[in-house]
Amino acid sequence: MQKNPYMPMPVDVVKIVTEVTTKDIKTFRLAFVNKEDEENFKYLPGQFAELSILGKGESPIGIASSPTQEGYIEFTVQKAGVVTSALHNLEEGTRMGVRGPLGNSWPIDYLEGKNIVIVGGGFAFTTLRSMINYMLHEDNRSRFGNITVVYGAREPGLLIYKDELAGWEKRDDIDMYVTVDKGDETWTGREGFVPTVCKEVGPASENAVTIICGPPIMIRFTLPVFFELGFSKENIYTSLEMRMKCGIGKCGRCNVGEKYVCKDGPVFSLAELDQLTPEY
Amino acid sequence: MEKRLIKKDALNGIISKLSGEMPVYAPVKDEDNVLFKVLEEGMEPLVAYSNTRNAPKNFFFPQTETMMRYMRTEREIKLSGEDGEAREAILFGVRPCDARSFILLDKVFDQEKYKDPYYIDKREKTIIVSLACVQPPYSTCFCTSVGGHPMSEEGADVLLTDMGDNYLAEFITPKGEKLLERMGDLPAADGSADEKKKELSESAEKEIKSHIPGKEIKPWLDDNFEHPFWDTIHQSCLACGTCTYLCPTCHCFDISDEVKGSDGKRIRTWDSCMYWLFTQETSGHNPRPSQKQRWRQRLMHKFKYFVDNFDEIACVGCGRCVRYCPVNIDIRKIVTDISKL
Numbered sequence: 001m002q003k004n005p006y007m008p009m010p011v012d013v014v015k016i017v018t019e020v021t022t023k024d025i026k027t028f029r030l031a032f033v034n035k036e037d038e039e040n041f042k043y044l045p046g047q048f049a050e051l052s053i054l055g056k057g058e059s060p061i062g063i064a065s066s067p068t069q070e071g072y073i074e075f076t077v078q079k080a081g082v083v084t085s086a087l088h089n090l091e092e093g094t095r096m097g098v099r100g101p102l103g104n105s106w107p108i109d110y111l112e113g114k115n116i117v118i119v120g121g122g123f124a125f126t127t128l129r130s131m132i133n134y135m136l137h138e139d140n141r142s143r144f145g146n147i148t149v150v151y152g153a154r155e156p157g158l159l160i161y162k163d164e165l166a167g168w169e170k171r172d173d174i175d176m177y178v179t180v181d182k183g184d185e186t187w188t189g190r191e192g193f194v195p196t197v198c199k200e201v202g203p204a205s206e207n208a209v210t211i212i213c214g215p216p217i218m219i220r221f222t223l224p225v226f227f228e229l230g231f232s233k234e235n236i237y238t239s240l241e242m243r244m245k246c247g248i249g250k251c252g253r254c255n256v257g258e259k260y261v262c263k264d265g266p267v268f269s270l271a272e273l274d275q276l277t278p279e280y
Numbered sequence: 281m282e283k284r285l286i287k288k289d290a291l292n293g294i295i296s297k298l299s300g301e302m303p304v305y306a307p308v309k310d311e312d313n314v315l316f317k318v319l320e321e322g323m324e325p326l327v328a329y330s331n332t333r334n335a336p337k338n339f340f341f342p343q344t345e346t347m348m349r350y351m352r353t354e355r356e357i358k359l360s361g362e363d364g365e366a367r368e369a370i371l372f373g374v375r376p377c378d379a380r381s382f383i384l385l386d387k388v389f390d391q392e393k394y395k396d397p398y399y400i401d402k403r404e405k406t407i408i409v410s411l412a413c414v415q416p417p418y419s420t421c422f423c424t425s426v427g428g429h430p431m432s433e434e435g436a437d438v439l440l441t442d443m444g445d446n447y448l449a450e451f452i453t454p455k456g457e458k459l460l461e462r463m464g465d466l467p468a469a470d471g472s473a474d475e476k477k478k479e480l481s482e483s484a485e486k487e488i489k490s491h492i493p494g495k496e497i498k499p500w501l502d503d504n505f506e507h508p509f510w511d512t513i514h515q516s517c518l519a520c521g522t523c524t525y526l527c528p529t530c531h532c533f534d535i536s537d538e539v540k541g542s543d544g545k546r547i548r549t550w551d552s553c554m555y556w557l558f559t560q561e562t563s564g565h566n567p568r569p570s571q572k573q574r575w576r577q578r579l580m581h582k583f584k585y586f587v588d589n590f591d592e593i594a595c596v597g598c599g600r601c602v603r604y605c606p607v608n609i610d611i612r613k614i615v616t617d618i619s620k621l
């Protein structure tokens with residue numbers, strides 16, 4: 001018999017980083033207690049896991065680390081309700097649970113050999129960060145063409161992964177465009193909305209794929225820019241969110257048409273989404 | 281397949297002998313209802329009952345089920361594991377529509393990639409003895425419209441058919457054949473029994489008076505997610521969830537934690553797509569904010585999405601939702617109305 005897919009694996013919280021000035025977004029670095037669990041937790045960028053706090057419940061959260069980072073996994077969580085608040089109250093050294101990896105991933109095989117455009121908004125940058133770190137790893141960099149990243153937040157204090165962003169800016173094998181809607185006294189970077197910046201950058205659509213995550217309104221205004229640049233719906237990918245419980249296609253709650261976002265998604269191309277009922 | 285005859289007056293003796301060896305769950309009278317209960321000494325199963333109000337799905341998928349237990353100490357929380365494994369048991373007297381529902385539930389809970397250990401453990405250890413509907417019990421039965429039959433053996437390990445003086449007992453699966461070994465000497469049925477069963481089967485089929493175009497509406501459902509018709513079915517719905525709780529094929533559930541002092545457990549409980557909370561997200565967004573969308577989901581899931589995924593309609597035609605809806609919403613009428621659009 002297979003392992004019980006509902007049983008969380010024990011992990012220790014080894015590091016907590018508060019990402020934003022509003023303090024409601026934190027990144028949790030978790031290390032597996034059992035070597036065997038760590039080895040079984042084979043994931044790809046774009047997948048998610050159920051973070052489990054016994055006594056409170058579980059929340060599905062995208063995996064923010066890259067499989068190339070060994071020895072731990074990371075999740076960036078916004079404080080929202082019961083479970084995420086309990087997570088935010090944890091201290092380093094606490095033991096909790098993880099169940100996964102779950103869902104499909106960014107379409108790595110399809111992305112190979114192509115130019116990759118990554119568009120992120122706000123804190124929905126987590127699995128995009130995983131993808132970027134995955135592609136930038138020395139074993140993988142040659143498998144992908146140009147990498148262009150447009151990442152925006154409302155204000156400088158709301159950009160997440162700031163140290164990492166600075167590191168990527170210095171590299172010459174990735175083109176970074178970090179922007180804020182409105183800067184402050186200390187901000188010396190770009191100002192402007194994500195759709196506008198995408199238009200200015202104007203990445204070529206030939207042999208290129210865009211993957212985009214962010215607030216619905218950002219996505220709504222950004223997609224026309226990419227259509228205009230010649231990107232087809234087959235070459236734009238995004239990740240969906242639905243309320244979830246089981247994460248493995250049984251509890252029946254996260255379906256969009258005949259697909260279960262937890263099992264068949266969360267990653268879909270726009271062409272695939274066009275085939276589904278518009279109920280998400 | 282082994283086919284035997286059981287004298288009518290011998291059946292209770294056989295069942296009672298078996299119930300000394302393992303738990304036998306069978307339909308018994310409980311005030312005004314018929315419910316499946318474990319047979320205790322001196323109890324006799326009903327064989328001439330119509331059907332139970334509740335579907336027997338709760339044997340494999342209980343309304344509330346503990347998934348794991350844990351202990352909370354000051355410094356950490358320790359998993360203390362799962363509840364024990366299920367015991368071998370017999371589920372006696374299941375109607376063919378309900379037996380067939382297990383085949384449909386298997387498709388959800390027993391998939392190649394993700395197996396649901398709670399369901400599968402109980403399912404594998406339970407022997408299902410079905411009772412054919414020689415006389416379909418309700419005017420609301422419509423099993424033949426959705427892939428079933430009043431005499432169907434689908435989902436049964438053993439099928440009993442009332443032939444007058446005898447029951448014809450067909451031992452369909454290896455699990456069923458093993459049960460035969462424990463039933464003592466039973467005379468073999470000959471060709472005349474087959475003949476008789478065929479006749480009964482034809483007359484039972486004719487007795488099903490309710491028919492719906494279950495498969496025929498699929499192309500319409502494929503193309504008409506947005507259609508004014510969807511505004512016409514939900515108005516009187518109370519969102520009580522009765523239809524989904526009684527339905528033998530509905531499988532949605534919630535997972536939650538319960539803590540008492542230092543002991544905690546994670547449980548799952550039946551949930552329903554008819555409730556607004558079912559899809560309500562923390563942000564306030566709800567992809568199915570009104571009862572219209574929720575009713576569309578219920579119908580679409582049964583007659584389109586499940587068909588897309590598993591090539592079967594997720595309704596076995598038991599008629600429970602029709603009989604027990606407090607405001608008389610009738611899924612047969614909805615399907616029929618759609619077929620006329």
Ligand SMILES: Cc1cc2nc3c(=O)[nH]c(=O)nc-3n(C[C@H](O)[C@H](O)[C@H](O)COP(=O)(O)OP(=O)(O)OC[C@H]3O[C@@H](n4cnc5c(N)ncnc54)[C@H](O)[C@@H]3O)c2cc1C
Nearest residue numbers: 059060061062077078081082083084241242243244561562
């Ligand atoms: C595939 C996926 C990836 C996600 N990635 C992230 C991430 O990287 N960072 C992050 O902060 N948030 C992410 N979310 C959203 C996050 O799951 C919810 O904010 C969280 O579950 C809220 O739980 P809660 O207990 O704090 O809130 P409560 O309101 O107390 O939640 C009750 C229960 O509802 C469910 N639930 C509520 N809202 C959602 C939702 N939007 N999505 C899924 N389940 C929900 C959960 O099962 C939760 O236990 C993701 C959601 C999905 C589906």
Ligand code: SF4
Nearest residue numbers: 527595596598599601
């Ligand atoms: S939908 Fe209604 S008739 Fe069909 S199986 Fe469920 S309860 Fe029975």
Ligand code: SF4
Nearest residue numbers: 517518520521523605
């Ligand atoms: S039983 Fe009737 S009233 Fe209750 S949720 Fe179902 S359709 Fe609505």
Ligand code: FES
Nearest residue numbers: 245247251252262
């Ligand atoms: S979360 Fe249970 S089916 Fe997707």
